[in-house]
Amino acid sequence: MLTFEPDETLAHRLDPRSKLAVQIGFAATALAHPTPRALIVLSVLTGLLLAAASVSLRRTLVAYRFALIVLVLAPILSGLSLGTPWFDRPAAVTSGLASYRVLLILLVSAAYVRSTPVRASRAAIQRTIPGKPGQVLGTGIALVFRFLPVLQSDLRTIREAMAARLGTERGAIDRASTIGTLGITRAFNRADRLSLALQARCFAWNPTLPPLEFSRVDYPALVLAIGLALSAFY
Amino acid sequence: MATEQNSVDLVDDTVVRQFARAALLAALIGATAAVSIPIPFSPEPITLQVLFVFLAGLVLGPVWGFVSLVLYLAAGAVGAPVFAGLNGGVGVLVGNSGGYLWSYPIAAALIGFIVHRGTELRDLTAVWLPVIVGALLAGTIVIYGMGTAYMAWLLELGAWEALSLGAFPFIPVEILKMIAAIAIVRSGGLRPVRS
Structure with missing residues (x-):
């Protein structure tokens, strides 16, 4: 990797x-x-x-x-x-x-x-692309990096739980829709908690960036x- | 050190919720890159990524579905291991699977636009089934059209060679993913954020 x-x-x-x-x-x-x-x-x-x-x-x-x-x-x-x-x-x-x-x-x-490092890439993107699109990209990339391992472990948990219940014996559609539903429900629950936390911390369009x-x-x-x-x- | 002297411009409530969902869905699409199933007759492994591209368009709608996939590509470009085989970097975006990757945001936006008939999100359980099927078919055609066309141009392949390397092996699996996507949205467990 x-x-x-x-x-x-x-x-x-x-x-x-x-x-x-x-x-x-x-x-x-x-x-x-x-x-x-x-x-x-x-x-x-x-x-x-x-x-x-x-x-x-x-x-x-x-x-x-x-x-x-x-x-x-x-x-x-x-x-x-x-x-x-x-x-x-x-x-x-x-x-x-x-x-x-x-x-x-x-x-x-x-x-x-x-x-x-990720934060240098993020700062580069936010300084190159002005305004709200740059903010959305910069913050979004940082969130993707932060949540990637969390969601990977979510998916692992889901697959292990399915395997423990003989879910691996089921059909491909059934398995894909179970992983899909559970994966996305967990991700969206996290997203809703995250958005509350972001608002509690005054998530704004114009925060201060590290210097480049x-x-x-x-x-x-x-x-x-x-x-x-x-x-x-x- | 550079500072901004303006007053704080807070992000709107609906925008924060949709943005958080878009970012987390992008991370989820990246996380599914680790779940790849090799198939014997094609060099590209199966991933569940396209299933989540469908869901991005269906659940987040045309605007935030598009943003979500752009975030996925951007995070991959700066080095997150989110592409198939746990790779990242700008090189992958212009590499042999670049066409598929660039098509994802367009496919998600197209699916969202057809299903929600605009940027205002609708309840998915109330949408007529053939509309969803048509939207997913259109999205799949965009993904494989752009993916194989780019691969053919990049690797100097003929149309048939590119299709047999980059599209035909995946058709049965894509049909399974479409059925799975429809089953997920029809179960009613996922509700779009409505302003």
Whole structure:
């Protein structure tokens, strides 16, 4: 599982906004250029970005295993054809290059995830998107992070209780609707208590945020982000 | 340190309740990513996420159902492990399952809009059944349409290859999820927040 890990790397010292900009620029140029030459350059860059956040390649690939299966199957499926020549190599190569760039994009985003705490991401979103939409997004993201483990354990409790009552022997619809009803009822009970607590604490559209500041290392990162984004057009 | 000098602008009561439900539903959708059932003939595992996308549209309505799914995507983008296989990050949003993910808010809004005929929420047990079925079908078509179209474009696949990789294996399961969603809302246990 990919999560934030406290560390002292270069990526950890960057402002979250410049890291987001680098990711968007990288994705834009990788999606625009599925050519072998561009992909070699982008692979080297990916290596540097992973090193800057000291991400373990092996652990990241394990975390993305489901995506990897699709990325491996796509070129094979694209190459298979009914009738001679049975395997269409150019089509498979095109699809393979396309799949490889997706892998690079996933790896770069792993570097962001490892090096950025949630509250920094939240502050970045709220400072970039002004007004109420930014508030809703920022607060909402923080709540999702806070309640994710709680609701995961709710779901685990529900499934264990079902298993104890031989619920696993029932049909798929029955099981899905039981998990759905109980899961959502519990979540909404929590939501109603949460909304009361939020109102008791004067939940407002304009609270005070933690400070964010660009430091000297952010400027090269921003230049890189802009360069990558512009390179998508060439 | 930056401070704001304005007076406090409190959030409205209905908005707080709907917002809290939207955020918790987003977290619940993320929590169900851990409950994935692998199926033999497709690389993508089954998750219950689409069931909750249906419920977001049905119970929260077009506006807050949409907000809920946007929160889910945003939390995933900044690194919450909420996508299938417990992944997060911006990369997943432009990766091979990106099309499905971006379609969720649109599908939830569409379902909510058809069922509630606008932004004012109605009692779900009083809605004519074919309307709910039609809304869920429309939502499913949006999800799989966007999902496979994006996958085909991204991985340079033909239409049939993309459909056989990203849509056909899921049709039986989607029908089960629709029946489950209808059973849940028809049981009457969930009441929409009405202003």
